[in-house]
Amino acid sequence: MTTELILKTIPKVLLHDHLDGGLRPQTIIELADEIKYKKLPTKDPIELGEWFHRGANKGNLVEYLQGFEHTTAVMQTKESLIRVAYEMMEDMKKDGVVYVETRFAPALHLEKGLYLEDTVKAVLEGLEKGKEDFGVGYGLILCGMRNMKNSLEIAELAVNFRRQGVVGFDLAGEEGGYPPKKHIDAFQFIQRANFNITIHAGEAFGKESIWQAIQWCGAHRIGHATRLIEDIVLDNEGNVVAFGDLAQYVLDKRIPLEICLLSNVHTGAVDKIENHPFGIFYREKFRVTLNTDDRLMSDTTMTKEFMTAVKYFNLNFDDFEKITINSMKSAFIPYKERLHYIYNVIKPGYQKMREQILSFNNIKGENEKVIQ
Ligand SMILES: O=c1[nH]cnc2c1ncn2[C@@H]1O[C@H](CO)[C@@H](O)[C@H]1O
Numbered sequence: 242m243t244t245e246l247i248l249k250t251i252p253k254v255l256l257h258d259h260l261d262g263g264l265r266p267q268t269i270i271e272l273a274d275e276i277k278y279k280k281l282p283t284k285d286p287i288e289l290g291e292w293f294h295r296g297a298n299k300g301n302l303v304e305y306l307q308g309f310e311h312t313t314a315v316m317q318t319k320e321s322l323i324r325v326a327y328e329m330m331e332d333m334k335k336d337g338v339v340y341v342e343t344r345f346a347p348a349l350h351l352e353k354g355l356y357l358e359d360t361v362k363a364v365l366e367g368l369e370k371g372k373e374d375f376g377v378g379y380g381l382i383l384c385g386m387r388n389m390k391n392s393l394e395i396a397e398l399a400v401n402f403r404r405q406g407v408v409g410f411d412l413a414g415e416e417g418g419y420p421p422k423k424h425i426d427a428f429q430f431i432q433r434a435n436f437n438i439t440i441h442a443g444e445a446f447g448k449e450s451i452w453q454a455i456q457w458c459g460a461h462r463i464g465h466a467t468r469l470i471e472d473i474v475l476d477n478e479g480n481v482v483a484f485g486d487l488a489q490y491v492l493d494k495r496i497p498l499e500i501c502l503l504s505n506v507h508t509g510a511v512d513k514i515e516n517h518p519f520g521i522f523y524r525e526k527f528r529v530t531l532n533t534d535d536r537l538m539s540d541t542t543m544t545k546e547f548m549t550a551v552k553y554f555n556l557n558f559d560d561f562e563k564i565t566i567n568s569m570k571s572a573f574i575p576y577k578e579r580l581h582y583i584y585n586v587i588k589p590g591y592q593k594m595r596e597q598i599l600s601f602n603n604i605k606g607e608n609e610k611v612i613q
C-alpha cells in the first residue's frame with residue numbers, strides 16, 4: 242500500500258470539473274477522425290495529452306483557455322457529447338470519485354446544428370448511463386460564458402432541466418475585462434428560481450471579482466477564489482494578522498471555495514504551488530474543497546490533487562476526510578442526498594481505509610509507514 246493508492250481508494254467528491262477540459266486524448270483523436278477535424282497536431286494520444294498540457298501551462302488564463310477550441314470542436318454532436326460524459330464517469334470511478342459535479346457551456350456546442358436543449362439532454366444521457374454502469378453520483382452545472390451575451394438564456398436552460406439532473410449555473414471564461422456584474426440578469430433569474438450559483442472568481446482577477454460574485458450576483462460557491470488572499474493581512478511568517486470584511490464574510494458564512502491547486506499554477510493565478518493560499522485558507526478554517534478544474538489541460542486527477550496537498554501542505558488522512566465532507570456539504574444536490582453520501586459512503590469508506598492503514602503500519606517498520 243502506498244500513499245497514492247490510499248488517496249486513490251478513499252471516497253472523493255469533485256465539485257469543479259469541466260467536461261470539455263477532461264476528454265481522453267484517444268477519444269479526441271477518434272472523434273476528430275469521425276468529423277474530419279484537421280487541427281490536431283498529432284494522432285498519438287500521449288503526445289496529444291502532452292501538447293494540451295504544454296499549451297495550457299503558460300501562466301495565464303487566456304492561453305490556458307485556447308485548448309478548449311479543440312475539445313469543443315469534437316463535441317458538436319449528440320453522440321460525442323454522450324460519449325464524453327460517459328467516459329468522464331468511468332474516469333471518475335477509476336479515480337475513486339463517488340460524486341461529481343461536472344460543468345460545460347452549452348453555447349459552445351451548437352456549431353453543427355444542435356439546439357441548446359439537445360446538448361444538455363445528450364450530456365445528461367451520458368452521465369445517467371455512466372451512473373448506472375459505474376455507480377458514481379453526479380450533478381450537472383451549466384456555464385454561461387463571460388464573453389458571450391446569452392447567459393440569461395443559459396440560466397433559463399439550467400432551471401428548465403433542474404428535475405433532470407442539472408444542479409446549478411456557473412459563469413466561466415476569461416475573467417479580466419468581463420466582470421460577473423454584467424450578467425446580473427442571469428443571476429437574478431437563478432435567484433428568483435431558488436436555484437444554485439457558483440462563479441469562477443478570483444482566478445485571473447482580484448478580490449473585487451469575488452466580492453461582485455457574492456454580493457452582486459449571489460454566488461453560493463466560488464470557483465477558485467485564489468485571490469481572496471488579497472483580503473487577508475499576513476505577517477512575515479505568513480500568519481494571519483487580520484481579515485478584511487470580504488474574507489471575514491466568506492469565512493463566517495461558510496461559503497465553499499472550489500480550490501484547484503494545479504490549474505492555478507498553469508493559469509498563473511499563483512506563481513508556484515508552495516505559494517498557493519490554500520494552506521492558509523485551510524488552517525483558518527475556510528470551507529475549502531479540492532478540485533481538478535481541467536483534467537486534460539492540467540494533466541491531473543483528484544488523486545493527483547490530493548497528492549499535491551500532501552506534498553506541499555502536509556495534509557493527512559483526517560484532513561482529506563474533512564475536506565471530502567466539506568465538499569459533500571457544499572454540493573448542489575438536496576440536503577438529504579448529501580447526508581446519504583456523508584453517512585453511507587464517505588464516512589464508512591474512510592473508516593475502512595483507516596483500519597487497513599493501521600494494520601499495514603503495524604506490520605511495517607517506522608520508515609515504511611504510510612499517510613495517517
Ligand atoms: O479555469 C478556468 N477559468 C475560467 N474558465 C474556464 C476554466 N477552465 C475552463 N474554462 C472554460 O469553461 C468552459 C466550459 O467548460 C470551457 O470551454 C472553458 O472555456
Ligand SMILES: [Zn+2]
Pocket residue numbers: 257259413441464534
Ligand atoms: Zn474552472
